[in-house]
Amino acid sequence: DVKVTQSSRYLVKRTGEKVFLECVQDMDHENMFWYRQDPGLGLRLIYFSYDVKMKEKGDIPEGYSVSREKKERFSLILESASTNQTSMYLCASVGAGANVLTFGAGSRLTVL
Amino acid sequence: DQQVKQNSPSLSVQEGRISILNCDYTNSMFDYFLWYKKYPAEGPTFLISISSIKDKNEDGRFTVFLNKSAKHLSLHIVPSQPGDSAVYFCAASPNFGNEKLTFGTGTRLTIIP
Numbered sequence: 001d002v003k004v005t006q007s008s009r010y011l012v013k014r015t016g017e018k019v020f021l022e023c024v025q026d027m028d029h030e031n032m033f034w035y036r037q038d039p040g041l042g043l044r045l046i047y048f049s050y051d052v053k054m055k056e057k058g059d060i061p062e063g064y065s066v067s068r069e070k071k072e073r074f075s076l077i078l079e080s081a082s083t084n085q086t087s088m089y090l091c092a093s094v095g096a097g098a099n100v101l102t103f104g105a106g107s108r109l110t111v112l
Numbered sequence: 113d114q115q116v117k118q119n120s121p122s123l124s125v126q127e128g129r130i131s132i133l134n135c136d137y138t139n140s141m142f143d144y145f146l147w148y149k150k151y152p153a154e155g156p157t158f159l160i161s162i163s164s165i166k167d168k169n170e171d172g173r174f175t176v177f178l179n180k181s182a183k184h185l186s187l188h189i190v191p192s193q194p195g196d197s198a199v200y201f202c203a204a205s206p207n208f209g210n211e212k213l214t215f216g217t218g219t220r221l222t223i224i225p
Contacts (some may be wrong), residue, residue: 031211043215090155094211104156
């Protein structure tokens with residue numbers, strides 16, 4: 001069974017802290033994505049990556065960065081967390097030329 | 113600017129009846145559409161998709177209809193079951209094979225036993 005694993009399910013951080021959200025997929029997928037889900041706003045794309053060491057901005061990249069050093073791992077970094085980054089973060093992956101994303105279970109981040 | 117909209121944030125339907133979830137889009141470049149279902153504390157899971165060359169696609173209790181001229185799609189679930197209670201997201205892509213999806217705002221469906 002294919003899997004996207006987000007290691008941290010729940011995090012509570014303070015304003016100004018650096019936050020790492022990790023995502024690992026075991027499907028040898030080329031493409032990986034970070035979305036955030038907020039009530040009334042749906043899923044919004046933060047960053048995505050088509051290949052190792054490649055990254056592209058999504059619709060709301062401000063305040064975030066990403067790292068993809070290995071094909072299976074895609075990390076989302078909040079350099080200095082702010083309260084408006086309190087959200088559910090969802091990682092997803094898909095093979096090249098496909099549309100059906102496989103999502104992880106999500107990481108709920110609260111910034112105080 | 114929300115390119116994919118689900119105007120009903122919530123919907124309640126009696127068990128056994130039909131559930132109809134609607135989705136509108138503004139970008140005429142969108143050519144491939146998907147529906148995802150999300151339970152609390154889980155990631156979204158793929159439900160059904162449709163290409164713009166079709167106006168209907170069926171999979172068991174789930175049917176998606178596409179009206180390209182109206183830039184509108186809908187998901188029909190019949191008969192509705194309690195396990196269908198979830199948040200449903202529609203998503204759109206410029207073409208099949210384009211991995212970057214634009215998601216809607218979601219509709220929370222509650223099936224009343």
